[in-house]
Amino acid sequence: MKSRIKCHWATALALVAALMAPSSEAGVLYGTRYETMIGRSGHPTSSALVIDSTGYLDATCINNAGPGRRTLIYPFDIPAGFEIFKVEIWGNDASASNDLSYRLVETCQPFLAAGTPVSTNLAAYSTSGSPGEFVAFLFADQHVAISSSCAYYVEARFADDGAACDGYDLATRNVRILLNDPDVIFRDDFGP
Numbered sequence: 001m002k003s004r005i006k007c008h009w010a011t012a013l014a015l016v017a018a019l020m021a022p023s024s025e026a027g028v029l030y031g032t033r034y035e036t037m038i039g040r041s042g043h044p045t046s047s048a049l050v051i052d053s054t055g056y057l058d059a060t061c062i063n064n065a066g067p068g069r070r071t072l073i074y075p076f077d078i079p080a081g082f083e084i085f086k087v088e089i090w091g092n093d094a095s096a097s098n099d100l101s102y103r104l105v106e107t108c109q110p111f112l113a114a115g116t117p118v119s120t121n122l123a124a125y126s127t128s129g130s131p132g133e134f135v136a137f138l139f140a141d142q143h144v145a146i147s148s149s150c151a152y153y154v155e156a157r158f159a160d161d162g163a164a165c166d167g168y169d170l171a172t173r174n175v176r177i178l179l180n181d182p183d184v185i186f187r188d189d190f191g192p
Contacts, residue, residue, distance in 0.1 A: 031181030035076055039091070039172040042072030042156060058091070058173040061158035061165035070159040074175045080147040083180040084122065087138040087154055093127040095169035101126040101157045104138045108150040127170075142180065 039059035044051060048068030051059050061070050078084065087104050103124040107117050123138035138154070145152060156172045159165045 031183070033082070033179040033181065034176055035078075035179065036174060036176040037074045037076075038174055042074050042172065042175075045069045045071045045073055045155075052168075054092075054168050054171055056171075056173060058171040059156070060168050060171045062167050063159070063165045065162060065164045067162060069161050070157060070163065070165055072156045072158075072172070073153045074156070075151065075153040076177050078145040078147055078152050078177075078179060079181070080145060081181075081183065082145050083142040083182055084140040084145060084152065085142055085178040085180050086140065087123070088174075088176045088178070089125070089136040089138070089154070089156075090134070090173040091127070091136070092133050092171045092173070093131055093169070095131075095166040098159055098166040098170055099126050099128045100170050100172065102136055102138060103155050103157075104140055105153055105155055106143070106150050107153075108146065111149050145179075 038057040040051070040053060040057050042051075042059055046068035048063070048066060049061065049070065049072075050063050051072065052062045054060060059072055063070060084104070087102075089102055091100060093100055101124070104122040105119055106122055107119045109115070109117050122140045122143055125136040125138055127134055127136070154175050154177075156175075158170055
């Protein structure tokens with residue numbers, strides 16, 4: 001009888017311990033945080049870039065051939081140590097001649113030294129072969145942000161530099177980044 005009680009007691013303790021233990025599976029997002037930017041909130045990378053909207057809060061490039069880059073950037077304010085899990089981009093590609101391309105970029109200044117910033121592509125996507133409404137995913141493989149010396153942004157390219165854009169047939173509607181705070185202890189300021 002005593003051995004049966006001990007067995008039930010041990011099973012109950014094991015169950016309670018399993019339920020209370022924090023999950024340590026890879027890919028579990030402990031402190032999930034989203035940052036979102038609408039299409040029109042992108043920053044032109046050239047003063048010659050002409051941006052308009054289709055009536056939504058999206059961004060379209062309406063430049064004809066001429067000088068300047070045909071890109072918008074969407075900068076993100078990422079806390080140090082947070083993991084960049086993925087970026088989601090909504091838009092429309094109704095163009096037969098041009099494609100939208102996106103890249104998630106990390107630009108870092110040399111630490112405690114002068115020098116030229118170094119840019120690294122963390123992920124990229126193109127709408128080539130994907131006409132119509134789309135959702136693009138840029139996966140950064142849980143890249144850890146180094147906010148003290150690096151900046152993070154998504155670049156949306158509507159056409160080659162100096163080339164004609166395809167107007168309202170290409171639109172970026174929304175850009176959202178999903179971040180993860182892996183610091184299980186401090187992320188809630190010891191709150192419940």
